[in-house]
Amino acid sequence: MIKTIDIFIILLTLGVFIWGVRRRIRLWTVGKDENRSGQTKDRLKNLFVEGILHQRILQERYPGFLHLFIFLGFLLPLLVIIITQVMFSLPLIPAQILSLLLDLVCILAIISILLLLFRRFVVRPSRLDNKPEDLVVLLLILAILITGLLLESLKLTVIGQDVPAWAPVGRFVSNFIRILGFQAQTQILLAKIVFRIHFYLVLVTIAYIPFSKMFHIISSPLNMFFRSFKNKGTLSFIDLEDENAETFGVAKLEEFTWKQLLDLDACTQCGRCQDHCPAFLTEKPLSPKKLIQDLKDHMLIQAPQILQSRAEGKQKENQVELMKSVIEEDSLWACTTCRSCMEHCPVYVEHIDKIIDMRRHQVLMESQFPAELTAAFKGLERHSNPWGLGHDMRADWIHELDIPIMSEYQGEDLELLFFVGCIRSYDDRNKKVALAMAKILNHLGIKFAILGMEEGCCGDPARRVGNEYLYQILAQTNIETFERYKIKNILTTCPHCYNTLKNEYPQLGFQAEVIHHTTFLEDQIKKGALTLNLPLSKKLTYHDPCYLGRYGGIFESPREVLRSIPSLQLNEMTRTKRDSLCCGAGGGWMWMDEKIGKRINIQRLEDAIETHPEWIATACPFCVTMFDDAIKNTNRENELKIWDIVELVQLALFGNPDST
Numbered sequence: 001m002i003k004t005i006d007i008f009i010i011l012l013t014l015g016v017f018i019w020g021v022r023r024r025i026r027l028w029t030v031g032k033d034e035n036r037s038g039q040t041k042d043r044l045k046n047l048f049v050e051g052i053l054h055q056r057i058l059q060e061r062y063p064g065f066l067h068l069f070i071f072l073g074f075l076l077p078l079l080v081i082i083i084t085q086v087m088f089s090l091p092l093i094p095a096q097i098l099s100l101l102l103d104l105v106c107i108l109a110i111i112s113i114l115l116l117l118f119r120r121f122v123v124r125p126s127r128l129d130n131k132p133e134d135l136v137v138l139l140l141i142l143a144i145l146i147t148g149l150l151l152e153s154l155k156l157t158v159i160g161q162d163v164p165a166w167a168p169v170g171r172f173v174s175n176f177i178r179i180l181g182f183q184a185q186t187q188i189l190l191a192k193i194v195f196r197i198h199f200y201l202v203l204v205t206i207a208y209i210p211f212s213k214m215f216h217i218i219s220s221p222l223n224m225f226f227r228s229f230k231n232k233g234t235l236s237f238i239d240l241e242d243e244n245a246e247t248f249g250v251a252k253l254e255e256f257t258w259k260q261l262l263d264l265d266a267c268t269q270c271g272r273c274q275d276h277c278p279a280f281l282t283e284k285p286l287s288p289k290k291l292i293q294d295l296k297d298h299m300l301i302q303a304p305q306i307l308q309s310r311a312e313g314k315q316k317e318n319q320v321e322l323m324k325s326v327i328e329e330d331s332l333w334a335c336t337t338c339r340s341c342m343e344h345c346p347v348y349v350e351h352i353d354k355i356i357d358m359r360r361h362q363v364l365m366e367s368q369f370p371a372e373l374t375a376a377f378k379g380l381e382r383h384s385n386p387w388g389l390g391h392d393m394r395a396d397w398i399h400e401l402d403i404p405i406m407s408e409y410q411g412e413d414l415e416l417l418f419f420v421g422c423i424r425s426y427d428d429r430n431k432k433v434a435l436a437m438a439k440i441l442n443h444l445g446i447k448f449a450i451l452g453m454e455e456g457c458c459g460d461p462a463r464r465v466g467n468e469y470l471y472q473i474l475a476q477t478n479i480e481t482f483e484r485y486k487i488k489n490i491l492t493t494c495p496h497c498y499n500t501l502k503n504e505y506p507q508l509g510f511q512a513e514v515i516h517h518t519t520f521l522e523d524q525i526k527k528g529a530l531t532l533n534l535p536l537s538k539k540l541t542y543h544d545p546c547y548l549g550r551y552g553g554i555f556e557s558p559r560e561v562l563r564s565i566p567s568l569q570l571n572e573m574t575r576t577k578r579d580s581l582c583c584g585a586g587g588g589w590m591w592m593d594e595k596i597g598k599r600i601n602i603q604r605l606e607d608a609i610e611t612h613p614e615w616i617a618t619a620c621p622f623c624v625t626m627f628d629d630a631i632k633n634t635n636r637e638n639e640l641k642i643w644d645i646v647e648l649v650q651l652a653l654f655g656n657p658d659s660t
């Protein structure tokens, strides 16, 4: 049925497709260099698991399976064409299996598109914004699938049902066509017409791919392939002493890297990031989906102009500043860096790196940041804690307890440095947690010490709001102290310190074994060093801190510790583990006022209350503070109490909870 003119049209279509794809990919070259090479095996494996098997997409079963069937409805016919037309003809049985698969996938894909159309245009979930293009794309694919099925059925009608193809759906439709009683010649004519329609629809769709949202067929797998394999909690490093650097952070489109621009094109607008964003869910002016889409729209306009300017050798390429024309100030600062968006994005878009890069420019180059941060920066600069409380008060929490200070430590047998962190050192509620940890270390007979006045903020509060300069000063100061004492093992009760010391200090040349107290306690319980005998007959729910769970991957250790406590009844929240909602304190929000929308800590407290708990447990000083505030602000002090896990271990070891 293919004529010379058809070959010309096919070549023309392919030409348009290749030109369009090349034009789109060139847009990413506007960005700066970034090395995403290496780990090819891991990259291919990730591509297979996510791109073909749809691991993340299927985490939402209903839309996930609809997408999978449409994807197979695209892929399988392509494979069949390659196998049967280009490579070789198959033996009977494999050919029959293939035709059966094709038949089933085709009908599943048709049903999926109809359900997707219903979901998009009748149910209308708030996370999906419908553009005319969405309808065009879905209708095009639907038309291709229906004409493909019809063509197969007409072939069966014309050739006769004796052909050995396993095609139950095709045969069913074919039987229906027979009932209509067309003459043989009419059937042949119909087959020819349907073939032509199917053929041109396929070509139009192929040519349309680079100019429509269907381009994600190419950009999303590429983005999955080039995803980051570095530690989840490691932000990109800036060499502040680089004399060639004209600016720091990102102010303009071309200051993003090529991978950050690829991210923008890979976004499928599915809205999963938005659905899990604590800022969006509490009516802040931030939607991670919108942020990516706004940057993408800007790239589609700006990048061709930059390329044009570069081709003409012009120096001043782009005067459009993102923070003045594309992203709103409140939106940039609303992010708590909770990582929920990135953990749920099926195509591995990296939102946080972009947000931090833009914050870096605002802080380092423009001195533009929320007013409350001024005091936090001053406190960090002068006293190495965000409240600016006296550095000499840092070890006041130890009271009369026998806790060795590193500078006075005698002997060479130190097993652990207990890095206390700012909140556990200065905040009255959190000082109790530090004390509980120290008492348990003493009980275990572990040779440990704290740094006391020599400890400084780990730097996380500065780094997450873009003050890389201050972060590096704070980190370097701690590193010098660690190196002076030849520290090899560090224990911390703060997931933010844990992440920074473990995953970010290596960028500055310091490496040590860093352990979070939940893992430490779990180990001690498992090896029998800690036996928790005293029952705590309470109903409790556990809140996963973002920097312990989503960042650190530590979900089970705290739960194992809780399960080791007799009579304690653990009930999980609906949003738990990877889906846990942030407490609202990360990304600098511990030191800023939430003036817009509902407070995130109140929302999270409501999540907890759904489980009817008497107690709430967590494992982070930020979360303890936010829950404590939420409990007080909702007058629930008499019904609810927030604990750090180590305090519960202390109770199960040494004391009766009713006496506390």
Ligand code: SF4
Binding pocket: 273, 276, 277, 278, 279, 280, 286, 287, 288, 334, 335, 336, 337, 338, 339, 340, 341, 342, 351, 352
């Ligand atoms: S990191 Fe958290 S707060 Fe920030 S955009 Fe992502 S989901 Fe929203």
Ligand code: SF4
Binding pocket: 266, 267, 268, 269, 270, 271, 272, 273, 274, 288, 289, 292, 344, 345, 346, 347, 348, 349
């Ligand atoms: S960034 Fe990812 S999760 Fe968010 S809308 Fe785009 S594809 Fe979906």
